[in-house]
Amino acid sequence: MGRAEYLTGKLGGLVLGSCQTAGGVFLLLGDTIRSMFRYKIRWDQLLEQMYFIGIRSQVVVLTTGAFTGAVFAAQVWFQFKRFGMESAIGPTVSIAMCRELGPVLCCLLLAGRVGAAMAAELSSMKITEQVDALRALGVYPVEYLVVPRFLALVLSAPILTAMALVTGIGCGYFVAVKIFGVDGAYYWDNTVKFTDRKDVLIALIKALIFGVIIATIACHKGMNCPPGTAGVGKTTTEAVVNASITLLVVNFFLTVLLNALLYSN
Amino acid sequence: MLKLQGIEKKLGGQAVLRGVNLQVGQGERVVVIGRSGCGKSVMLRIIMGLLPSDAGVVIFEGTKLTGLSEEDWNPYRRKIGMLFQGAALFDSLSVFENLAFPLREAGEKNEKVLGEKVAEALKIVSLSGTERKMPAELSGGMKKRAALARAIIRKPDLMLYDEPTTGLDPIVADSINRLILHLGEILGMASIVVTHDMVSARMVGDRIAYLHEGKIYFEGTPEQVDRCEDPLVRDFVRGHAEGTGVTG
Numbered sequence A: 001m002g003r004a005e006y007l008t009g010k011l012g013g014l015v016l017g018s019c020q021t022a023g024g025v026f027l028l029l030g031d032t033i034r035s036m037f038r039y040k041i042r043w044d045q046l047l048e049q050m051y052f053i054g055i056r057s058q059v060v061v062l063t064t065g066a067f068t069g070a071v072f073a074a075q076v077w078f079q080f081k082r083f084g085m086e087s088a089i090g091p092t093v094s095i096a097m098c099r100e101l102g103p104v105l106c107c108l109l110l111a112g113r114v115g116a117a118m119a120a121e122l123s124s125m126k127i128t129e130q131v132d133a134l135r136a137l138g139v140y141p142v143e144y145l146v147v148p149r150f151l152a153l154v155l156s157a158p159i160l161t162a163m164a165l166v167t168g169i170g171c172g173y174f175v176a177v178k179i180f181g182v183d184g185a186y187y188w189d190n191t192v193k194f195t196d197r198k199d200v201l202i203a204l205i206k207a208l209i210f211g212v213i214i215a216t217i218a219c220h221k222g223m224n225c226p227p228g229t230a231g232v233g234k235t236t237t238e239a240v241v242n243a244s245i246t247l248l249v250v251n252f253f254l255t256v257l258l259n260a261l262l263y264s265n
Numbered sequence B: 001m002l003k004l005q006g007i008e009k010k011l012g013g014q015a016v017l018r019g020v021n022l023q024v025g026q027g028e029r030v031v032v033i034g035r036s037g038c039g040k041s042v043m044l045r046i047i048m049g050l051l052p053s054d055a056g057v058v059i060f061e062g063t064k065l066t067g068l069s070e071e072d073w074n075p076y077r078r079k080i081g082m083l084f085q086g087a088a089l090f091d092s093l094s095v096f097e098n099l100a101f102p103l104r105e106a107g108e109k110n111e112k113v114l115g116e117k118v119a120e121a122l123k124i125v126s127l128s129g130t131e132r133k134m135p136a137e138l139s140g141g142m143k144k145r146a147a148l149a150r151a152i153i154r155k156p157d158l159m160l161y162d163e164p165t166t167g168l169d170p171i172v173a174d175s176i177n178r179l180i181l182h183l184g185e186i187l188g189m190a191s192i193v194v195t196h197d198m199v200s201a202r203m204v205g206d207r208i209a210y211l212h213e214g215k216i217y218f219e220g221t222p223e224q225v226d227r228c229e230d231p232l233v234r235d236f237v238r239g240h241a242e243g244t245g246v247t248g
């Protein structure tokens, strides 16, 4: 076989493989949503996951929000003061936080923390036959394992993002006003005046969709883990990488789409 | 009560099962022996509907299970218990919660009833008092017994055992064999025991089936197996080096 054929073959395999994976992810998403309505929600599982995702991720998320807001305010101040545009720092920070930085960075961290945990947990259950044991006891794994994780993450992501926004904007204020001496009242007035409800809405919609992406990809990876302990590590890494990249790509299209939808007139 | 007809299965491009026919009567204990990797676990997984077969049918208590969807299979799975090779206890749940799990799924909510049933099942497998332990705190043999208790707690009509004694010391293995016999007697359930341990096979089997190259190669009572002159069966039974079919 020639080198060209070999490469085409490899490439073809890669493309087919990716399509298959993407198909699998969509099927799981459909199945998860169907199972949510078909079966009773397992509240104890959901609460446990909410606790792990919602409460235990706060330090990570708040730190991310705080330092993103702070560093962004500092950078904006360095640039804007040259043009005497200090009054525009507030809204610039808050709009950037709402529309992009808040949801994207917060959810990237969730992909790392929660997505990895989900993939690792489900794949180790898979390779130790616990998923089969569940099936053998007459329980549908998607309903028992995936639905609570999915719901918990999809509900937590917007809430955590909102918290990251608040801390980010607060820290931006602190840096600009307390450290660089921008006029506080003016800064705040402009922030409130130019930050639209729609900006916050964008943040929440994005976070919700990112939550769906992370949960579905991580659960799909975990449930399809190849046998053997080596599979768990590989699965976990792949889950985080795939979820993060998908999130970034989808973010671009979401930005364009939401802009068209919300600012069409 | 259980009938396999012409079960075929290909895995990873290799024909693992090539037309398995097997029948299990009410309360009967059938032992399936065969070399490692000959497809014993695959056969059990097909019976349980964990893996679809490529051809053939599984008939359980007069119902054809083959072709049912994952969710339609569930009511039948509740009548069949399975002991996995690696026990497969849920390691995020305590022993109590593991055992209570099938009962809760069946709709039992009364904690007192749950407590009694779990204690009763643990007593049968001689693990009384371990309710609060986590699976990670149990030894291999204890895990198997706890998993067994979980599998029988809903009193299934048929139990599937995947190498129940493999990896256990002879004394623990013996206690598991006794347990399989005992369970057959007190609960009157039929069972399929998959193993490559001949001691175990002779002890618990009403009938022994030798799975070879994807088919049931030989089938008979333990005495018939011992008297069998077929070189393949004889080598396996006496533990000679395999593959040649020649004694030596």
Ligand SMILES: Nc1ncnc2c1ncn2[C@@H]1O[C@H](COP(=O)(O)OP(=O)(O)O)[C@@H](O)[C@H]1O
Residues within 6 Å of the ligand: B011, B012, B016, B034, B035, B036, B037, B038, B039, B040, B041, B042, B043
């Ligand atoms: N999921 C799978 N994918 C590919 N091959 C498999 C899979 N499961 C089992 N096999 C192969 O099928 C054969 C039978 O496996 P198994 O039933 O586990 O053997 P055993 O009789 O020891 O229980 C083995 O050769 C194994 O490699």
Ligand SMILES: [Mg+2]
Residues within 6 Å of the ligand: B040, B041, B042, B085, B162, B163
């Ligand atoms: Mg096996």
